[in-house]
Amino acid sequence: MSGLLVNGLTAGYGRRHILRDLSLPPLPSGSLVALVGANGVGKSTLLRALAGLQPASGHIELDGLDISRHGAAQRAGMIAYLPQTLPQGSSLLAYETVLAANRAVPSGLAPAELQRAIAELFAVLDLQSLAMRRLDELSGGQRQMVGLAQVLVRRPRLLLLDEPTSALDLRWQLKVLQTVRQITREQGAVALLAIHDINLALRFCDHLVMLGEEGLLAAGCPQQVLDSELLRRAYGIEGRVERCSQGFSLVLADRALPIPQRENPA
Template identity: 60%
Template sequence: MMQGLIVNALHAGYRRREIISGMDLPPVTDGSLVALLGANAAGKSTLLKAIAGLVRAGGRIELDGEALDRLPHAERMRRVGYLPQALPQSTSLVVYETLLASARATRAEVGREQSDAAIETVLDTLGLRDLALRRLDELSGGQRQMVGLAQVVVRAPRLMLLDEPTSALDLRWQLNVLQSVRNLTRESRCVCMVAIHDLNLALRYSDMVVVLHEGRLLAAGEPAKVMNSDVLRAAYGIEGRVEACSYGYPIVLADRAA
């Protein structure tokens, strides 16, 4: 039995409108961070929601050899952690309380001591200790986005689905988030899919990129091998290049709109 994620012949959409039609993704093995790339309305969010079971979907979606759509709802929630684009709701609860609720929501059998230990680890991993006793309604948008990520991470799901987790963050926190998520993915041997617009961060931190265009798969594979001038033109409508920086990281240079 393969440990990881398989998505084949995926159809997904909203009511009468199908966004994704017959999509096959390469198998994603344990410990992999996958960056979902593509222009606005390419289908990135729909793909994440389909895997999470939040929109109408058909086809084969398996995690560790088990079909996710055949699992009881509670079990699917245990295994899959989903972070939407929307920020966590403002509330008078402090950050620690929201993390405790998340840690216990899908694992009621976990004791308070174990939950507290998990929260302490996440606060240190994501650099959020200073926010632990702050109320959510006192936090900035970027801070609330970090708390949303922490609510997913503290549950330790087998599959993390993160929809633009860095959109409200400054550059320092973008780097912190992606480095932390990559480390967590590798250490826990889970699978993580991240929808992201920053191509250079995606190329630097991901093990695989999946490029979507108008609801179909345009390209997928190792970042440095997949991203090229042709893919940039087809996916984003730009003339651009991929070159290596002085540290050897691939970087995208956008020259002009095509």
């Protein structure tokens, strides 16, 4: 199968399992997948486990290749991971930073082809004006966009993005999701992004994976799996899923529900 398969994945820290025996439905090539859920349910842990940066057990298959026993270095040729932390400010130019990332994990592009790919990517992301500026001159949001360019230029088969819009204003949030969706479809890759803005997830993503304290709560087409009951279970809120004037689903959160009190043992 072309795409991503995850079966029986268990990952955590030491003896503390954050994810236990997690299996996902097949995620086909060309898919943009929203990874959603409350804080602490394992979204970042899942991304790191898939990247080989987090100890994990289970079966992971990418484009028919079993990568379960491959370490991060072996997976790096097929997988690109963008963490929540922003690229650090430095004297490097934004262009040099993207070029250096490709040298660290080569994409296989010839030098002239690589330069052309970087130029095209900066154009698609509207970053031409930043290309010759030093990282320590850029805002947090601008550095986040440069970080995205670092992973996109490698043309990975699996793209793992941890809160890629967290430091961005609304225009740039839309730009990132539009670009990632376009590139994912054009290159036939799979992109998983952890995201807190569920309305952006509904607007742009093909699949939704909802995690909760008990593991996987739902997975599938966002418009089909998301409802008021799932919002209550996942976030502890009273909310509704409605449609806007253009036909897109929209979550309206009405109120936070009281946290259930656990009974003390006698």
